[in-house]
Amino acid sequence: PFRSPHHTASDISMVGGGRDIRMGEVSLAHNGILFLDELGEFSPGVLQALREPLExxxxxxxxxxxxxxxPASFMLIAASNPCPCGYFGNNEKNCLCSATRIQRYLSRFSGPFLDRIDLQVEMSYTAATGKKVEVDLAEIFQTICAAKEIQNIRFNYSAKAFNGLMSGKECLDYFTVDKKALRVWENxxxxxxxxxxxxxxxxxxxxxxxxxxxxxYIREEHVLEALHFSRGIESVFERAA
Structure with missing residues (x-):
């Protein structure tokens, strides 16, 4: 399933409840995708309510x-502007928001909520050039399938046959790391x-x-790339401070 609730959705419509108990969007998206566009426009209560199902x-x-x-096991995909006007950090257009307004907008993304989002990528504005970027989708698909099979073999085709489902202890038990990568983790x-x-x-x-x-082996470059992908919105916070 693919669910894309509007940013005016209430916490009850998102996670379920009400006088006559009903499933929310997170359960309707079970084993599928929950897409939240304009994430920064959702109420803080809705974002905090997502913590339990995400965890x-x-x-x-x-x-x-x-x-x-x-049940509410879904893949969360979300998109958000960096500020109310959408131009904070844009080199092409000037942001119209005050520093206070930007910080108030970003404050709804709490640390505990962001910690539950594995990949966070900041996308910079790029003017349309008309140039086509060639992407070999078949090759990407094959790479994903090969990585999935590696995980199936690693976890002996169990119900936890994905890295993302592992606990912290299981990460240390299952994952082989080289010395440089281990040093980065320790630091x-x-x-x-x-x-x-x-x-x-x-x-x-x-x-x-x-x-x-x-x-x-998990190598140093793998850890550094993971660190980059896990702190996308943090760079926005740092510039807004």
Missing amino acids: EGKVTISRVNGHYTY LEKSMEIGIRKMNKIRKLSRTIADMDASE
């Missing part, structure tokens, strides 16, 4: 007469700037990048 793959609704649990942990949840996210993402590269 647990399910959502539990509590009522006086009992608890109701619905990240010592820096105290990265929490346990985000560190585990970087580990799993590093392993997936290595799988895409058909590499048995």
Whole structure:
């Protein structure tokens, strides 16, 4: 399934509930894609309500007469402007927002919420040139299938046959890392700037990048690439500070 709720959606319509208990968008997107366009326009309450399903793959609704649990394992894809006017950091057009307005806008993206989003990429504005970029979709598909098969073999075709489903301990048990990559991980942990949840996210993402590269070992470049992809919105926060 593919679900794309409007940014005016309430937390009940997103995760479920109401007087007559109904499934929300997260459950309707189970085993599919939940696409949230204009993520920064969703209410902070909705974004915080997404934390449980993103972490647990399910959502539990509590009522006086009992608890109701619905499946909610989905792939979240979201897009957002960096500010209300959309031009913060744009080299072609001037941003019309004050620093206070930008910081208020970004404040709805809490740390715990962002920690549950594995890939965060900042896209810079590029004027249309009319040039076609050739992409070999068949080759990309083959690379993805090969990486998926590597993970199937690694986890013996179990229900957890994806790197993203591993716990922190399982990351250390399953993943083979070379010395340079291990040194980068240790430096990240010592820096105290990265929490346990985000560190585990970087580990799993590093392993997936290595799988895409058909590499048995997680190498330094895999960790650095994972770190880059895990902090896209942080660079926006830093410039807005």
